[in-house]
Amino acid sequence: MAKNKLVIPEARQALEQFKTEVAHEFGVNDPRSLASNHTGYIVRKLVEMGEKQLINNNKNN
Template sequence: MSRKKLVVPEARQAFEKYKMEIAKEFGVDDPRALASRHTGYIVRDLVKMGEEQMINKDS
């Protein structure tokens, strides 16, 4: 994974925490072991979270 400079540096730490939560949910000890099949779930979850934030922001 490339380590590009983030616009929001705190995002890296938040994303690592999120990956740990997802790994735990799937019963995987090491988040680096998440397979591509998990990636779809992660993307859908992140999109859902973003949509909810946008909805709540407009309310």
């Protein structure tokens, strides 16, 4: 499996933590064992988190 370079290399730890949290939501102990069909769920979760951040930022301004 090829590793993609992150735009911000320091984000690797946060990304790995996120993958671990999503894996636990699926009841999987090892995030590397998540199948590619879970990718859509992960992307939706990331978009949802981003939307919430934007809404909260706009409320505070």
